Amino acid sequence: MTAPRTLLIIAAEFPPLKTIGRIRTVKFAEHLLAHGWKPVVITVEPSGLEPNYDASLLREIADGVEVIRVPLRDYESDIARLAKQLLGRGDTATAAPSAASAPRSGPKSDPAQAQPTGGGGLMDKAHALVRHVFRHYIYIPDSYVFWTFAAARRAREVCAERQVDAIYTTLPAFSSMFAGHRLRRQTGLPWIADYRDLWFGDVLREWLPRWRQRLELWLERRLLRRADVIVTVSEQKTAYMRRLHPDLSARWETLTNGFDVELYSGRARQRPFDDTCIEFVYTGRLFKNRRGHAFADALGRIARSDPALAARARVRIFGGVEPVIRQSYDDILARDGIGHLFAFEGDVPYQTAMQAQVDCDYLLLIVDTGETSDGVIPGKLFEYVASGRPMFALCDPGATPDIIHRAKLGVVVGAEDVDACERELRRVLASPVPRVVEPDEAYLAQFDRRAITARFAALLDETVAPKPSS
Secondary structure (H helix, E strand, O other): OOOOEEEEEEOOOOOOEOOOHHHHHHHHHHHHHHHOEEEEEEEEEOOOOOOOEOHHHHHHOOOOOEEEEEEOOOHHHHHHHHHHHHOOOOOOOOOOOOOOOOOOOOOOOOHHHHOOOOOOOHHHHHHHHHHHHHHHHHOOOOOOHHHHHHHHHHHHHHHHHOOOOEEEEEEOOOOHHHHHHHHHHHHOOOEEEEEOOOOOOOHHHOOOOHHHHHHHHHHHHHHHOOOOEEEEOOHHHHHHHHHHOOOOOOEEEEOOOOEOOOOOOOOOOOOOOOOOOEEEEEEOOEEOOEOOHHHHHHHHHHHHHOHHHHOOEEEEEEOOEOHHHHHHHHHHHHHHOOHHHEEEEEOOOHHHHHHHHHHOOEEEEEOOOOOOHHHOOOHHHHHHHHHOOOEEEEOOOOHHHHHHHHHOOEEEEOOOOHHHHHHHHHHHHOOOOOOOOOOOHHHHHHHEHHHHHHHHHHHHHHHHOOOOOO
């Protein structure tokens, strides 16, 4: 029997941190075991204080998957403590939020959120200035940049201690590219760079100033020269990347996100169907270009013209909402008098969100808008598929609406098209709630995570196979 090969995975997003990006990596690691590949994952050592920390998610890590954790040092807090010591403040002054634990301090965070303000005392202003400097000028491309170098050193030790056959980095965190490039240069092992989201050109990174965009594009081009395989999650993203980097010698592949048929097995619906109260549920963050205001605007229009019809709706939003987006929601709800129809539940345990998905009548899918949004296929889409409820999706033309239409998963309207949203919402509210969803299972079979992992394993086998001599 052939000994299993080893895939060294560097992934900043991994259980027990509750990010949608963790699912792709943790499931690849699990299913690769059946294809003769042993995953060794290098990831973040959580403090347990992160807003998205969920200890129950450790159960997602399959037996046989080795996990090595590297601490994410909080340089902002280190500087804050030094400043307090110099000022004789002890530990009483307010510390700057941790780069690891701040709600939006991840790979797509907007440093404008942390600009210095005129309020507060001297220490508050100093903390705000430190955060501003770090997020604008030091955390390039993201707040994991120093962690990535530490992870690369640990990965180099692993490669020296045992037989490793290939290196796989998944981004975001975009900083993982530094680790892949360094390890490829130091070890000569093949490197697979997996783009769950675009680095340059991503719709959620439009806050970058022009100088940062130019710098990061140069960095991406330089780092990718050593990549052996570049993977994205949609054909549109692959095409975009090939246009952006036409001179690379790497192999290009598309491996979409997917769903796990067993994810919701045994999870029964607890809320009875009631056509007089139609519940819409969204699970996930709302930030930057992912807003969903068109749905609230449409429901407000209906409330003004047909209050009895609008009163049938209940909207529950689970997850963090960026303050500026929440303020826009509050303004719309107050203007149209529909605040009682909305509930912002905040961050909840993953199991709670899953049950809400199963219990709802329609799943709200809110997709990012922007120039490259046609290639966005959110992991949330496939999580919704597994839950077995119909979708009401707000997304612009591209890969996601194509899948929803082709698989017969529900309703699609433009991400910011209030007129279309109102028309479809009126129809949905006036109709009985679908008790059963009957999607095109034959079409969806290609998105079964096991089938995708089988293709990934074949790609790995081809990548590490000896090249024929010329």
